[in-house]
Amino acid sequence: MFETAAKAVVTLPFLSMVICAMLAFSKIQKTQRLAAFITAGAIGAAFVFSCLLLKDLPQVEKNGVGAVGTVVHYFDWINIGDFTANFSFYIDGLTAIMLMVVTGVGTLIAVYASWYMDGDVGYGRFFTYISLFIFAMLCLVMGDNLLLLFLGWEGVGAASYLLIGFYYRKPSAVAAAKKAFIVNRVGDFGFALGLMGVFVVFGGIQYVDILPAAKALAEPGMVTNLSETQAAAHAAATDYWGEGKTVSLLLLSIPFLLMLGAFGKSAQLPLHVWLPDAMEGPTPVSALIHAATMVTAGVYMISRLIPIFQLNEAALLTVAVIGCVTALFAGLIALCQYDIKRVWAYSTVSQLGYMFLGVGVLGTTGAVFHLFTHAFFKALLFLTAGTVMHALAGQLDLRKMSGLRTKMPITCWLMFAGCLALAGFPFTSGWYSKDMILVDAMATYPLLGWLGILTALLTAFYTFRLWFKVFWGPTDYEMGNEHHGYEADHHDEDHHHHEPHDPPMWANLPLMVLTLGAVAGGFLGYGFIKNFIGMSSAAVPIDPAHKVAHDAAHAWVPWVASAGAIAMIGLAWVFYVRNRALAENCAKTFKGAVRVLYNKFYVDELYDVIIRRPLRGMGHICHLLFDQMLIDTVLVGGIAKFPRLLAWGARPFQNGALQGYGLSMGAGVAMVLFVLYMVTK
Amino acid sequence: MDGIINQAVLNHYLFTGALLFALGMIGFVARRNLIVMFLCTEMMFQGVVVTLVAFSRYHLNLDGQVFVIFVLTIAAAEAAMALGLVVLLFRRKRTLDAEAWSAMKG
Numbered sequence: 001m002f003e004t005a006a007k008a009v010v011t012l013p014f015l016s017m018v019i020c021a022m023l024a025f026s027k028i029q030k031t032q033r034l035a036a037f038i039t040a041g042a043i044g045a046a047f048v049f050s051c052l053l054l055k056d057l058p059q060v061e062k063n064g065v066g067a068v069g070t071v072v073h074y075f076d077w078i079n080i081g082d083f084t085a086n087f088s089f090y091i092d093g094l095t096a097i098m099l100m101v102v103t104g105v106g107t108l109i110a111v112y113a114s115w116y117m118d119g120d121v122g123y124g125r126f127f128t129y130i131s132l133f134i135f136a137m138l139c140l141v142m143g144d145n146l147l148l149l150f151l152g153w154e155g156v157g158a159a160s161y162l163l164i165g166f167y168y169r170k171p172s173a174v175a176a177a178k179k180a181f182i183v184n185r186v187g188d189f190g191f192a193l194g195l196m197g198v199f200v201v202f203g204g205i206q207y208v209d210i211l212p213a214a215k216a217l218a219e220p221g222m223v224t225n226l227s228e229t230q231a232a233a234h235a236a237a238t239d240y241w242g243e244g245k246t247v248s249l250l251l252l253s254i255p256f257l258l259m260l261g262a263f264g265k266s267a268q269l270p271l272h273v274w275l276p277d278a279m280e281g282p283t284p285v286s287a288l289i290h291a292a293t294m295v296t297a298g299v300y301m302i303s304r305l306i307p308i309f310q311l312n313e314a315a316l317l318t319v320a321v322i323g324c325v326t327a328l329f330a331g332l333i334a335l336c337q338y339d340i341k342r343v344w345a346y347s348t349v350s351q352l353g354y355m356f357l358g359v360g361v362l363g364t365t366g367a368v369f370h371l372f373t374h375a376f377f378k379a380l381l382f383l384t385a386g387t388v389m390h391a392l393a394g395q396l397d398l399r400k401m402s403g404l405r406t407k408m409p410i411t412c413w414l415m416f417a418g419c420l421a422l423a424g425f426p427f428t429s430g431w432y433s434k435d436m437i438l439v440d441a442m443a444t445y446p447l448l449g450w451l452g453i454l455t456a457l458l459t460a461f462y463t464f465r466l467w468f469k470v471f472w473g474p475t476d477y478e479m480g481n482e483h484h485g486y487e488a489d490h491h492d493e494d495h496h497h498h499e500p501h502d503p504p505m506w507a508n509l510p511l512m513v514l515t516l517g518a519v520a521g522g523f524l525g526y527g528f529i530k531n532f533i534g535m536s537s538a539a540v541p542i543d544p545a546h547k548v549a550h551d552a553a554h555a556w557v558p559w560v561a562s563a564g565a566i567a568m569i570g571l572a573w574v575f576y577v578r579n580r581a582l583a584e585n586c587a588k589t590f591k592g593a594v595r596v597l598y599n600k601f602y603v604d605e606l607y608d609v610i611i612r613r614p615l616r617g618m619g620h621i622c623h624l625l626f627d628q629m630l631i632d633t634v635l636v637g638g639i640a641k642f643p644r645l646l647a648w649g650a651r652p653f654q655n656g657a658l659q660g661y662g663l664s665m666g667a668g669v670a671m672v673l674f675v676l677y678m679v680t681k
Numbered sequence: 682m683d684g685i686i687n688q689a690v691l692n693h694y695l696f697t698g699a700l701l702f703a704l705g706m707i708g709f710v711a712r713r714n715l716i717v718m719f720l721c722t723e724m725m726f727q728g729v730v731v732t733l734v735a736f737s738r739y740h741l742n743l744d745g746q747v748f749v750i751f752v753l754t755i756a757a758a759e760a761a762m763a764l765g766l767v768v769l770l771f772r773r774k775r776t777l778d779a780e781a782w783s784a785m786k787g
Binding site (some may be wrong): 010654655656657658659662663 | 696705709710711713718779782783784785787
């Protein structure tokens with residue numbers, strides 16, 4: 001039963017993808033509607049099977065070394081000599097949590113999307129991509145080896161590319177899709193090298209072998225009764241880092257390489273530029289892929305491989321610092337953006353920064369917990385933003401909407417719940433998970449902890465800035481001019497003449513479930529997540545000294561953070577409900593800072609100058625030197641010129657004069673005869 | 682087959698053949714009129730034919746004469762076709778001058 005359930009979880013979205021692709025290819029608008037039912041049904045069924053896995057998990061968990069997951073073999077994939085990478089699944093607490101997030105949130109968003117995408121010509125195509133995404137994401141979180149993880153990793157990257165560029169007639173969407181793909185290549189390059197490094201050091205890439213082996217290296221003596229293959233991996237790695245031996249540079253660089261992949265996928269600081277642009281895709285995609293699931297793959301990967309990261313203190317510190325700085329950086333940018341989806345996008349980057357801070361200080365429980373709650377409230381925020389956008393015919397500019405509370409009351413209060421969770425209002429889900437990370441950070445590196453609290457204050461402010469601006473104040477709005485990402489066709493467009501309105505009840509239902517998760521996910525999930533992470537390879541034993549610092553921080557950090565958050569919500573209320581002129585005056589006073597933040601710290605421009613332009617210049621030089629000179633002129637042109645040269649020499653002989661030919665023929669014969677005569681004489 | 686010709690007689694025949702051939706050659710190169718040029722080539726044929734017959738007689742071997750019959754036959758067929766061509770060419774340009782057909786040059 002357990003094995004069947006695990007196989008079904010992955011197989012169902014795959015089948016759904018195939019069927020939806022056929023529907024999409026058939027181009028019959030009537031059957032396209034089926035695609036939504038099939039996709040939502042398949043992901044929903046996968047969710048049910050995930051629940052079955054979760055239920056059976058504790059029984060299969062208590063075996064083997066420490067906390068090792070159960071391996072479910074699906075089919076042989078690659079078996080070459082000692083190298084094994086099968087299509088099989090590694091199921092432990094961490095996998096179970098990720099499965100709940102991916103299939104649970106996926107189902108809700110698929111249902112919402114069936115309303116949101118209604119009337120789109122690419123309806124079937126959209127759900128094909130969604131199924132592809134879910135399939136790849138499930139391979140990513142369930143794979144029992146790094147190669148299957150990598151396959152899923154690239155699969156979700158491809159799905160993300162396809163969905164960002166879903167409105168392929170829009171140049172900005174195509175550019176954003178390419179940007180996402182190319183920036184991710186930088187990270188994936190590192191990840192692939194890290195994967196190969198793991199193989200070289202441990203002699204294998206299966207979690208069951210490498211994770212206990214790495215644990216045994218990190219904590220000698222703590223881990224006993226290694227199985228035969230695990231001991232072999234341990235012995236292989238000992239060559240690189242054994243007692244009395246110098247630590248190999250390769251082993252130390254592995255976490256840094258893997259980290260690069262995580263930073264690319266999860267949009268951390270040097271590689272964060274693609275995520276805000278990725279908002280060009282349809283809003284359900286922003287919610288599912290670029291907020292709730294795919295972008296958390298980096299956090300999942302580091303949590304999964306935490307024993308390998310533990311081998312290198314510097315790597316963990318780097319993860320924590322980059323995470324913390326990204327959180328602050330993106331939080332600052334979110335303050336001054338006017339595009340609703342971009343505010344949430346920067347907020348996502350910022351929250352992912354928190355998760356990296358969490359794993360960096362070895363607080364994997366907090367990080368995964370935040371991943372879990374963030375999936376709910378950020379999906380909720382994106383979907384409600386999508387509803388607003390849909391109601392206003394594609395309008396996303398905060399300056400052009402106000403007081404929508406009266407027009408769309410349900411959406412208003414749904415988004416409010418999401419905002420509370422994101423702001424870390426006490427007892428909402430965000431409060432529990434964010435404070436778990438902040439406490440861990442404060443106990444390990446107080447500076448990072450304080451920066452985290454500062455970011456939490458910013459978060460509360462920008463969240464409620466948006467909410468107050470959109471839903472409060474005088475009712476005033478300006479319609480956008482597009483529908484479903486296409487320029488509106490004014491002949492048969494009925495959306496323009498409508499008042500903004502809430503979506504139908506059945507489409508709002510998924511949002512209500514997400515609201516439940518956003519509000520109550522914290523205290524319902526707290527014990528559950530802790531228990532499941534404790535039963536997974538991501539569990540990190542806490543040493544007593546750290547426990548004392550942790551408890552000390554726990555006594556005050558949550559209250560300071562939430563008091564600050566409430567104060568910031570109040571400030572946002574003053575600025576954006578009570579006296580909007582005050583906010584404008586404030587922005588005028590700090591004009592320079594606002595401009596820098598509005599332009600996102602000029603990171604895109606910086607990349608343009610230091611990467612794009614030199615590359616372009618180099619390409620230009622290569623084009624001149626190799627393409628034009630070497631290939632066009634010398635090779636192609638030269639070969640073409642050679643016969644011409646020959647002809648130029650032979651041309652005078654063909655002068656068109658008949659007698660000339662006769663004469664030369666006669667002279668030729670005479671010459672031959674003469675030679676013959678001379679020779680035979 | 683009686684009466685073998687001797688070396689001196691053979692030389693006379695060969696001289697006649699060579700003369701015919703050379704005259705034909707000169708005529709072909711020197712004259713512009715297509716029909717005259719054609720007749721000159723016929724003359725070159727006859728020069729060769731005389732040589733063949735002479736050698737055939739000298740060696741008492743009939744192969745040469747058989748070959749001559751062939752040459753005459755083919756020359757007749759060729760003359761019919763070549764004259765036809767010349768007429769066609771004449772119709773195109775209303776002149777028999779070979780210079781008129783020197784457009785085909787490199």
